[in-house]
Amino acid sequence: MNQLQAIRAFARVVEAGTFTKAADSLQMPHATVSKLIQTLEAHLGVKLLLRTTRRVTVTADGAAYYQKTVPLLQELDDIDTGFRAAQNKPRGHLRVDIGASLASLAIIPALPDFLARYPDIRIDFGVSDRHVDLISDNVDCVIRGGVLTDLSLVARQIGHAQWVTCATPAYLDKHGVPLHPRDLESGHSVVNYLSTRTGRPMPMPFARGEEKFEIVVPHAVGVNESNAHFAAGLAGLGIIHTFLYTARAHIASGDLVPILQDWRPAPYPFYVVYPPNRHVSNRLRVFIEWVAQRFELSGTIAGA
Structure with missing residues (x-):
């Protein structure tokens, strides 16, 4: 058994909520993910997940195993990233969710600058005003405005809108x-x-x-x-x-x-938000820094 691969597959199912979403994000066949977790359960001698035709439920043992193994996966990713960063430019695939007007007026017009700096990064934008579940939808980060209601997420304010x-x-x-x-x-x-x-x-x-x-x-x-x-x-x-x-x-x-220009309320804050349990890859790190710098220098959101 490739235990590391099995643990990664298990963690992704927990985060995504379904085998199908986990398999898609890992770019593996559904059957491979299922087999990896079955093998891991046999190796541990415990049931990690309860499966029905409609949903996947994490057992008490599964929740405990997830909490103990995710930090190890993150630490391993950090070690790998640290060694690669000295040799490699940021590269890979980013999934970013963003509101429609912000995408069309602020991010997309400036994107040639980002891609010129980081030509090895590929970005998929989910453009809509709906709020996504970062974990189950396998999104690296979202750019959103308003009051942050989920305090478990990591947020960096990038500006505000009048x-x-x-x-x-x-x-x-x-x-x-x-x-x-x-x-x-x-x-x-x-x-x-x-x-x-x-x-x-x-x-x-x-x-x-x-x-x-x-x-x-x-x-x-x-x-x-x-x-x-x-x-x-x-x-x-x-x-x-x-x-x-x-x-x-x-x-x-x-x-x-x-x-009604004398009736303007307080400015509306905007943030880059990402999951706390998601490894901050080098490509995500440079994207967040670029977005923050973009709005700091241009004042696009603030209305400067």
Whole structure:
């Protein structure tokens, strides 16, 4: 038995939650992964996983074995990386999940610089506004904004985004310019951004001095993807509450007009997030550093 390979296969099944996802991430046949774990269980004399047709459950022995072996795998990976780093350039495959507007306006346009520095790295972007499970979806890192709810993840803040409320000149000519956020609750159309988790409108935050509140306005059009949400506002379908980096060019051209400018809430933080139990490879390390430097120098998110 290749015990190291079997332990890696077992750890990946635990993290991914299914044999199929584990096999895909390891680029092994499903039968090979299953056989490795069966052999490992026979070697240890304990049951590590309970299998049904629909799910895999980790036994108490399996959980204990996972907790004891994962640090060993990480230490071995660190040793290997340390020896390779002196000889090799960062190389390999990265899987990065990112929100749509951030991808199209900030990361993708700058990517030629990263690939010129690290030509041996291949990146697959999952571009959407849905929140992924980093472990089960086998993602190396995500770039996301907002309050971090899963404190078990490792996060590095890379910047923050200023809010802006805006509409087209034609819309404002027809409906008038609201002077207070509460004016949006009657006589105005708002394009709501919908949560990808619940499908419900995300509250619009407003703040002026010590006064802070959120409002949710009924809508004729709601959108759950940031680029399409912005496109709806640009099409004159209603007022949008969005990030300044998204709207900046269209405000400068006159296609959009900012409103309620004295009611801007606190900036929205953005982070690079990755699993604590996932080995930080050299390629992931340089990508995180590049992303942080990109926003520090350009101010793309902060709106500088």
